[in-house]
Amino acid sequence: MNQSCQDMGSDLSLTSHYVNVQLSQREILRSGKNTNKDLDKELVIMGDTDRQKSLLGQSHIFKGSNGDKPRRYIMLLGNAGMGKTTLIRKLCLDWSRDCIPQFDFVFFLDGKALSLTEPTNSLQTLLLNLSSFAPVCMDPDAVYAQILAATKRVLIIFDGFGELRDYEILLQTLEKDLISSLQKDSKAQTYTVRQLYSAILQRVLLPGCTLLLSTRPRGTASQLLRRTDSLLEVCGFTPTDIEIYLSQYFTDPGLRASALDRLKNCSYLHLLCWNPGLCRLVCLVLEQCKGLEVLPRTLTGLCHQVLRLKMEKDSRSTHSQAEAQSEISVESVEKTQTQISSRSQVTRGNKNTPTKSRAQVHTRSRSQRARGSKKQENEEDDIDGEGMQSVVGEVDRTEERELLSQLSSLAWDGVKANSSILPTGRTVSAKLKAFGHRTGLFFSYHLRTRQVVSSGEREGGGREDREEMGAGEDGEKRGNKGRMDTENADASDDHILLWANPFLQSYLAGLHLSLSRTVTDRAFLQTLPFQSGQKGRRRPQREELELTQRFAVGLLFYNRTELQRLHSYTETAFRDMVAAKQALVTKHLEGLSHGDLNPAQVLEACHYVYEVSSTHGDGSRNSGSTQLVAHLAANLPEVLTFHGVPLKPSDMFPVQNILERGGTKGRQFCLDLENSGIQISGLRSLVGLNNINTFRACIADVITLWEQLEQSGEEGLLQGMVSKFKIHPLKATQVCHIEHLAKLVNIHTHKKLSDSQSDSILAEGVPAVKELHRLELALGPEKGPLVLPKLWELLPGLHNLQHLDLENSKIGDKGAEKLADALVSLGSLEILNLSQNCIGDQGVTKLATTLRALPKLHCLSLYSNVISDEGAESLADVLPHMASLTNLDVKYNKLTDVGAQSLGASLKNCKKMKTLRMWNQCIPYGVFERLQQHDNRILLQ
Ligand SMILES: Nc1ncnc2c1ncn2[C@@H]1O[C@H](COP(=O)(O)OP(=O)(O)OP(=O)(O)O)[C@@H](O)[C@H]1O
Numbered sequence: 001m002n003q004s005c006q007d008m009g010s011d012l013s014l015t016s017h018y019v020n021v022q023l024s025q026r027e028i029l030r031s032g033k034n035t036n037k038d039l040d041k042e043l044v045i046m047g048d049t050d051r052q053k054s055l056l057g058q059s060h061i062f063k064g065s066n067g068d069k070p071r072r073y074i075m076l077l078g079n080a081g082m083g084k085t086t087l088i089r090k091l092c093l094d095w096s097r098d099c100i101p102q103f104d105f106v107f108f109l110d111g112k113a114l115s116l117t118e119p120t121n122s123l124q125t126l127l128l129n130l131s132s133f134a135p136v137c138m139d140p141d142a143v144y145a146q147i148l149a150a151t152k153r154v155l156i157i158f159d160g161f162g163e164l165r166d167y168e169i170l171l172q173t174l175e176k177d178l179i180s181s182l183q184k185d186s187k188a189q190t191y192t193v194r195q196l197y198s199a200i201l202q203r204v205l206l207p208g209c210t211l212l213l214s215t216r217p218r219g220t221a222s223q224l225l226r227r228t229d230s231l232l233e234v235c236g237f238t239p240t241d242i243e244i245y246l247s248q249y250f251t252d253p254g255l256r257a258s259a260l261d262r263l264k265n266c267s268y269l270h271l272l273c274w275n276p277g278l279c280r281l282v283c284l285v286l287e288q289c290k291g292l293e294v295l296p297r298t299l300t301g302l303c304h305q306v307l308r309l310k311m312e313k314d315s316r317s318t319h320s321q322a323e324a325q326s327e328i329s330v331e332s333v334e335k336t337q338t339q340i341s342s343r344s345q346v347t348r349g350n351k352n353t354p355t356k357s358r359a360q361v362h363t364r365s366r367s368q369r370a371r372g373s374k375k376q377e378n379e380e381d382d383i384d385g386e387g388m389q390s391v392v393g394e395v396d397r398t399e400e401r402e403l404l405s406q407l408s409s410l411a412w413d414g415v416k417a418n419s420s421i422l423p424t425g426r427t428v429s430a431k432l433k434a435f436g437h438r439t440g441l442f443f444s445y446h447l448r449t450r451q452v453v454s455s456g457e458r459e460g461g462g463r464e465d466r467e468e469m470g471a472g473e474d475g476e477k478r479g480n481k482g483r484m485d486t487e488n489a490d491a492s493d494d495h496i497l498l499w500a501n502p503f504l505q506s507y508l509a510g511l512h513l514s515l516s517r518t519v520t521d522r523a524f525l526q527t528l529p530f531q532s533g534q535k536g537r538r539r540p541q542r543e544e545l546e547l548t549q550r551f552a553v554g555l556l557f558y559n560r561t562e563l564q565r566l567h568s569y570t571e572t573a574f575r576d577m578v579a580a581k582q583a584l585v586t587k588h589l590e591g592l593s594h595g596d597l598n599p600a601q602v603l604e605a606c607h608y609v610y611e612v613s614s615t616h617g618d619g620s621r622n623s624g625s626t627q628l629v630a631h632l633a634a635n636l637p638e639v640l641t642f643h644g645v646p647l648k649p650s651d652m653f654p655v656q657n658i659l660e661r662g663g664t665k666g667r668q669f670c671l672d673l674e675n676s677g678i679q680i681s682g683l684r685s686l687v688g689l690n691n692i693n694t695f696r697a698c699i700a701d702v703i704t705l706w707e708q709l710e711q712s713g714e715e716g717l718l719q720g721m722v723s724k725f726k727i728h729p730l731k732a733t734q735v736c737h738i739e740h741l742a743k744l745v746n747i748h749t750h751k752k753l754s755d756s757q758s759d760s761i762l763a764e765g766v767p768a769v770k771e772l773h774r775l776e777l778a779l780g781p782e783k784g785p786l787v788l789p790k791l792w793e794l795l796p797g798l799h800n801l802q803h804l805d806l807e808n809s810k811i812g813d814k815g816a817e818k819l820a821d822a823l824v825s826l827g828s829l830e831i832l833n834l835s836q837n838c839i840g841d842q843g844v845t846k847l848a849t850t851l852r853a854l855p856k857l858h859c860l861s862l863y864s865n866v867i868s869d870e871g872a873e874s875l876a877d878v879l880p881h882m883a884s885l886t887n888l889d890v891k892y893n894k895l896t897d898v899g900a901q902s903l904g905a906s907l908k909n910c911k912k913m914k915t916l917r918m919w920n921q922c923i924p925y926g927v928f929e930r931l932q933q934h935d936n937r938i939l940l941q
Pocket residue numbers: 008017018019020021078079080081082083084085086087216245276277278280476477480502
């Protein structure tokens with residue numbers, strides 16, 4: 001394992017190129033039971049400040065927090081390229097170096113092995129022969145016995161599953177017969193990989209072992225959520241990580257310094273490097289475009305450059321190979337020349353064969369060059385060296401275009417089918433496979449490395465594994481995803497062919513949609529985003545599809561000369577085709593009603609327009625793209641919300657771009673970045689724009705930003721950030737929301753940021769707190785009580801609060817007493833909702849004393865508490881003194897006819913009261929009816 005985990009492809013290895021990334025602990029909003037929502041929507045989005053505090057190092061993955069029980073069912077989350085597999089391999093490597101001593105065995109099970117469908121496996125063969133990186137096992141029976149004897153010391157890692165759904169299917173209840181058969185004899189070689197995976201995941205096999213499952217977070221995961229005890233997410237690269245990565249990648253100090261410099265000057269590329277997979281692509285471009293070439297400015301540009309470089313490298317190396325071969329052929333030709341009577345006939349024959357292979361062509365051209373003067377002697381040989389080269393180039397290009405066209409069509413098929421596995425069979429020609437491998441776009445995964453080994457017959461098991469790990473010269477992920485084999489690229493039963501890089505797959509799929517002759521305008525139109533009817537659709541858009549759409553649109557507006565190599569149209573036909581599709585895109589995007597787009601779609605629209613407008617390498621724009629930017633900037637809603645949309649660092653840039661553009665046209669925006677997890681640096685860039693009138697964001701992050709600005713002495717900016725910040729209305733859905741609010745109220749009351757001595761900017765307090773008129777606690781009865789002590793402390797600071805909604809927070813009598821004390825300061829309060837809070841007589845009696853002191857309170861709900869007659873009496877006493885109260889609700893409490901009659905009698909002295917709701921089952925209906933007859937303000941409902 002130590003050897004086979006190391007390789008990261010292209011001469012990179014874990015030991016020399018791995019960057020230690022952090023993990024963040026994620027939580028889900030609901031209990032996770034019976035939920036059918038998408039996991040990424042269920043995940044609580046943490047603010048940056050809290051996220052930084054919650055980060056875990058790799059050494060803590062298996063440990064419970066604060067000495068809790070160790071984690072046994074861990075889900076590792078991360079989008080494409082975020083480094084899940086790499087992290088897992090690092091864990092394996094660390095384990096092989098004794099750094100994770102709690103496990104005696106680690107097995108790496110790949111989702112791709114599910115392609116093996118024949119029922120010929122046992123748990124033993126699965127672990128010892130099929131798991132990736134498993135070394136040769138000299139005494140499998142003894143090892144297996146040891147595994148079974150201490151399953152608690154076994155770690156099973158599942159990786160390489162396409163999506164959450166694949167796990168969910170494996171978690172469907174197993175048939176009883178299968179369970180008993182597995183429990184009776186797990187050594188019988190009669191099970192499919194699927195059955196064994198299912199049984200391990202469902203803890204039928206290897207109970208007590210630790211499971212680590214990697215997955216992308218899109219899709220529903222109700223079954224998984226029920227089982228996992230830890231959700232961890234790979235965080236991606238910080239700016240420091242990016243520097244570390246670059247300094248490891250560029251070992252030459254000169255190159256390193258210039259690469260870092262160039263990257264820092266290219267903000268968007270730098271932001272993209274947050275994703276390690278993209279960081280690697282960026283390095284590839286930085287490495288190979290050392291000269292003065294302009295760096296790509298968009299994701300389309302980046303992937304385009306990477307593909308271009310790969311193709312150039314490939315054609316260089318195939319040429320040099322062909323030339324090397326031709327040298328040999330020249331010699332042999334020359335040797336045999338005397339025996340060939342009519343060489344010119346051979347030559348002529350070749351010349352007239354347009355489909356000759358590159359090697360043939362080169363052999364010939366090289367042989368001409370080698371022979372020099374002989375060329376003139378041969379009058380029939382009328383093609384000179386240069387002419388030949390251009391023919392060669394043409395032949396190469398034509399072939400390359402053909403291959404690209406096939407590749408991109410396959411890539412689109414994969415994106416449609418949500419799969420990175422290439423179809424087996426004839427669809428992928430040998431030539432295409434070879435091209436895919438040479439360019440590192442494909443890698444082949446070897447499903448099975450060994451024959452089933454039982455003790456006694458020990459075959460050369462691991463050998464193949466190790467040889468294959470080192471194979472391949474340029475694969476993005478070769479060596480990163482299990483076994484592979486570049487020599488034997490055929491997708492036989494034991495091999496499957498995969499796309500090595502999700503971004504390049506999507507780029508090629510986008511290429512197919514935008515430039516292929518086979519995609520009609522109508523079909524193209526249907527693939528564009530935001531189709532009508534999509535808004536209501538629950539199914540989330542998959543990452544690859546979203547990227548593909550972005551690339552397709554980006555490519556259409558790309559520099560036309562750059563695209564020449566990718567298509568086979570004539571110049572005019574190409575121009576017309578592009579113009580027609582550009583018009584379709586423009587019409588489609590301009591026809592959108594931006595008010596109807598949800599926040600995630602608004603973000604996506606910003607990305608499209610960014611790709612369209614900035615793809616030209618030289619920074620120039622064409623008029624079509626300028627028009628699209630202007631249109632979006634003019635039509636974005638004034639209140640622009642990204643609430644609930646996780647914002648990656650690279651999302652910030654396109655949004656900033658469009659907001660700035662709006663600013664040049666005089667547009668002002670109110671930005672809602674709450675619950676988006678935006679990084680503080682991104683927050684600063686966006687809300688620092690001049691045309692942002694107001695903004696909302698995670699309170700703790702805003703405070704951190706203020707502190708940073710104060711420390712750096714940026715007073716002007718701080719002033720703006722303080723005055724633009726808004727928190728009204730505030731709905732607390734997480735415990736931390738109240739903690740953050742408490743911090744803000746503290747700043748407000750002390751009129752300074754925590755460490756500062758005095759602060760003129762905050763001399764009048766925090767405007768956002770002064771303007772907070774409505775506060776709702778929506779944490780429910782489980783989490784609500786956790787924040788109540790903090791809430792009682794902070795409430796007196798909210799002088800201008802008009803509406804306080806504490807429904808269903810399990811306040812109880814004790815809480816009600818504390819609340820009563822806090823309420824004295826809330827002279828502006830108009831509405832108080834204390835429904836469903838277990839408040840009894842004691843609590844309500846205490847409350848009653850302060851309620852009378854609230855001059856503006858007009859609506860009080862004590863619905864569904866446990867107030868009985870004594871409490872009702874207290875309320876009845878205070879009611880006539882509450883001059884502003886118009887509506888009181890004490891329905892579904894415990895008062896009987898006695899309490900009801902007291903309240904009814906008190907009502908007579910309350911001229912302003914409009915409604916009194918008090919019905920419950922303890923009040924005889926007759927009494928209630930009588931009271932109603934006397935005063936029609938008493939209502940049943
Ligand atoms: N911590 C890291 N240090 C150095 N390079 C990394 C790191 N994490 C990822 N990479 C680079 O990024 C590339 C993509 O990472 P990886 O394959 O692990 O992503 P993934 O999350 O498994 O993606 P997918 O969901 O597509 O399978 C790797 O090939 C590797 O080169």
